Amino acid sequence: MKIKYYTYTGAVLLAIGVMASCKKSFLELTPQGEFLESNYYANPAQALTALVAAYDPLVTETGGLDGTYTDPLGPLNSASDDCFAGGGGSSDVPDWQAINNYTMTPAVGPQAGFWAINFQGVNRADVLLEKLPNVPGLSEDVLKRYTAEAHFLRAHYYFDLVRLFENVPLILNTLQISEVYQQPQAKPEEVYAQVEADLTAAIPDLPVTVAASENGRVTQGAAKALLGKVYLYEKKWALAASTLEEVNGTPGGTSTYGYKLLNNFGDIFSPTNKFNSESIFEIVHTGMQNYTWSNWNQFKSNVYVQMVGPRSFTGPIYYAGGYGFNPITPNLVAAMKGDPRYPYTIANIDSLTKATGTSYDESYQGTGYYIEKYAPKVKNIVTTGLTDLNWPNDYIEIRLADTYLMEAEALVQAGTNTGRAGDLLNAVRARVGLAAETPTLDNIYKERRLELATEGHRWFDLVRTGQAPAALAFKGFQAGKNEILPIPLTETLNGTQIKQNPGY
Known part of the structure; x- marks a missing residue:
């Protein structure tokens, strides 16, 4: 392992500046620089800043530790099978190209970024859990809430790690440098058990x-939603269903947590409609930072928005350009034809340019179809900093339609209450x-794809349901290998205890 992935015991990195839309939010603090751990956690204000630092890896999308x-x-x-890598050519962002073509090696692929940012989050949560009980002046209620948040965050980071890599070290305390290289990989079931334990510990002390x-x-609802999702991945169907039912409430109605499906599907993704009633856990991005390319590693905006826009688009009222990544596959286009969600999910740039006299440059692997949910639209341009790097679009990582469909799947898998499963599916x-359908697994899987397309769930769904080898054969997916990513090469060198994943 690289020492830098684990040795944040000496300093808490606190250069944070995140906002929710244009209003000041919990995640917007004045940058504090760096503080030695021995001099920090001296008062409640410093504890809050350290808590923000534990959230920060969720939103840091430019510049992992490597x-x-x-x-x-x-x-x-x-x-x-929703998208290709795209971009300007076959060497543009090589990590994305490698996972698109399943040509990943321990040295090439997105694994280093995933590994680094999630273990940074784990470490910050570990430090927080160790230090919080001894912070002078921290009230009991605040201590409980901060502790619950730290448990949730550690669970979140480890859930991503175990899904992506399966075989990861389970580190629940800060380490001395001499201990870093001696950390073995835990069994996946041990990691899942810890994720469950952290979420179970968090839920009672989180606000509704x-x-x-x-x-x-x-919030409490977000923690329950994540716990239900964890149970689903573990195939604990009854627990998944009962936990998600607490989040979902009556299908089509308003749950006890205030969640409700929006009437207009397209409104879910608008940066002017953040934290809407369908949002359960939302990753905040800001368009108010005055940043340029010299601020690499500091961006808290949604740079992915710029990445997926059509290249060199010319037109005053549509898209503000982009880099042409993640063009939509013909497979997804065909699946969504005639679906009311199509125009809010897929942008047919070929047809648009022909109809309006505008133009664009087709990207590598381009199909003429691009992501609409996160498109860089002219109407969303902000006036601060460089436009490319200051898009304000949030990412709703867990939303109500997702939890409806997860609960429906769990009910069908458990063979119980298929009536409620149908109500959940058909509320979506x-x-x-759209007309009602029978709640079969095939119908639920299909609905998940169409409802959640390009939101980052599809690959995980294909892997966990065993559909990946067939669905991704056209990209070179190899069964028994590509269900997980390779361990980053640097983590297996210099006498560490980390063993490479099979096939890599």
């Missing part, structure tokens, strides 16, 4: 709702004016 571009949507969409000024902080369909 300097790579770490936004998760790019490689996850590239790996799926948060004020607008705290948007982006985790009714929202966009």
